Amino acid sequence: PAEFLGLFQNAAYVVTNSFHGTVFSVQFHRPFFTTVSPAELSAPERSRTVSILSRLGLANRVIGKGDTAELLDPVDWEAAEAALTAARKDSLNYLQAALEDRPYAPEAPLSPQSFAPKLAERSRCTGCTACAAGCPHDAITMVRDKTGFDFPEVDxxxxxxxxxxxxxxxxxxxxGPAAHLPAAFAAWNRDDAVRKDSTSxxxxTAIAEYVLEGGGVVYGAAMDGHQHLRHIPCFRKEDLWRLRGAKYVQSDLDGVFREIREVLKTRPVLFSGTPCQVDGLYRFLGCRPENLTTCDLVCHGVPSPGVWEDEARFIEGNKRRRLANVRFRNKVEGWKNSHFTAVYDDGTADSAPLFATGFGRAFGRALFLRQSCHDCQYTNLNRPGDFTLGDLWGLRPDEFPEQQHAGVSLLLVNTPHGSYLFDQLKLNCQPFPVERAVAGNPRLARPIGPAADRASFFASYAVEPFEEVRRQFFRLPSLPVRAAGKLLSPEAKAKLKAKLHR
Structure with a gap:
């Protein structure tokens, strides 16, 4: 024991994955960082390490969180010691009260965080912006942390x-529970040009054009000139191309909910986004306005905007050209072999199968998704939107054989309002069994699990140059891993992932 304690007492710096190592670092006032398991990061309320450090105001010493301190940031030992002294006093008072069989009342002063309003735990926050948009005093702002995601901060x-x-x-x-199961359809646009320009x-586009023809406004996600994704309004059919196609990054909603509230006073609105964004909009509005139509997406999980923007800068630096446009799922070889296509400002372009690119591989294995995506409450058939849109995966070769190369949408009609609009749409549609739609789209049944090295990725991303992080984590898997990926069944892969995660 003396040798073990002496290692901590005499250390210049401590990096530990041990609860006791963390405790002794605090006891001896040694600057330290600590790591916890992926399971503890995803459920920090169950971690004794995170619990004690949060109580002492030292939660930013946990590696892999978005608010992890910088390497050389000093530790406020005076504040930590004051919190520890108060906690010790509380503990002794509790024991004394228990021994004397009398009521116990805590005396420890509340930390400043205790006076902050209650918001979702960081690990569960979806970044929907409802809290920031709805604050009447603008006391909440969305701030990007070291994972590249935005989280609410309270002034x-x-x-x-x-x-x-x-x-x-x-x-x-x-x-609340869903009133009924949605009606599922295989759907495709009657305009071949629109269909070719769409992900599935x-x-x-058919829903958006209907709303625009009625004098409405369409809100969807579009890239700006800096490859920053944000929701924008669209007033003309000619501009819908900016909103079409999958974008594998979380979009910026700053100011959008308030803007939609004002527009709804005079004209119809269509809002398309992830289910958490759609639910956030309805919570912000406090109702379901008759002139608001919503589409939620079958969502794999939202990647980090910071990681994507760093990847865009990497591509530009590597090619020595600015990106003008990016298509994450381009149909240059058909719907089932999506390509990642980068178009540059000089008119040239690069295209490769999505999962043959570093970004595509990392996205596919859920390396840098938002933490809440791994515990998503929308991965079921209880959808918040009037419609749910996705790819109709799992089709047999004899089902719509002439349509599969060009792409087929999965369209779920979830509400009476959606059912009314569905009858007006210029779409080719065929009913499709809901259970088969779920089988082809697992994100309608359960959230995706995190990559085993997710915490390692974000720990490296916080402190290392992106090019080095990319080289380490975006590389092609080893040959045995690639072989196993082809040979193992989906069930075997799921069991293996679960074991690695534990």
Whole structure:
């Protein structure tokens, strides 16, 4: 024991994955960082390491979190010691009260965080922006952390503790059961040009054109000139190309919910986004306006905007040209062999199968998705949108054989409002069994699990040059791993992933 304790007491710096190593680092006031398992990172409320460090105001010493301190940031030992002294006193008072069989009342002062409004745990926050948009005093802003995702931060000087943000947060509210199962359809656009420009069958464009023809506005995700994805309004059919196609990155919703609320006062709106974004919009509005139509997407999980923008800068630096446009799922070889296509400002382009690219491989194995995606409450048939859109995977060769090369959309009609609009759409549609739609799209049944090296990736991403992180984590898997990927059944892969994650 003396030797073990002496290692900590005399260390210049400590990096540990041990709870006791963490405790002794604090006891001896040694600057330290600690790591916890992926399971603890995804459920920090169950981690004794995160618990004690949070109580002492040292949670930023946990490696792999978005708010991890910089390597040379000093530790505020005075504040930590004061919190530890108060906690010790609380503990002794509790034991004394228990021994004397009398009521116990804690005396430890509340930390500043105790006065902040209740929002979703960081590991569960979807980044939907409902809390920030709904704050009447603009006390909440969305701030990008070291994982490249935006999270709400509260300005306690502005906060009046009205509780509105807590009431608006979809994660903190119970979702009622679905009234009925959705109606499922195989769908494809009648315009071949639109269909070719779409990720699957072009169902979104048919819905968008119907809303625009009625004098409405369409909100969807589009890349800007810096490859930053944000939701924008679209007023003309000619501009819908900007909103078409899958974008494998979480979009920026700053100011969008408030803008939609104002537009709804005078004209119809279509909003298309991930299910958590759609639910966030409804929570913000507090109702389901008759002139609002929503489409939620069958979502694999949202990748980090920071990682994508670093990847875009890497591509530009490697090619020595600026990106003008990116297609994550281009149909240059048909719907079932999607290509990642980069178009540059000089008119040249590169194209390769999505999963043959470094970014595509990492996305496919869920390396840099938002943490809440791995515990998503929308991966079921209880959908928030009027429509759900996705690819109709799992088709047999004899089903719509003439349509499969061009792409077929899965279209779920979830609400009476969606059912009314469905009858007006200029789409070719065929009913499709819901259970087969779920079988072809597992994200309609369960969330995707995190990659085993997710925490390692984000720990490296926080401190290392992106080019080095990319070289380490985006590389082609070893030959045995690639062979296993081809030979193992989906069930065997799922069991192996679960074992690695534990």
């Amino acid at each position: 306690l000087e502005k906060c009046v503790h009205c509780g509105r943000c807590t009431r608006l947060c979809p994660v903190l509210q119970e979702r 069958g072009g169902a979104f």
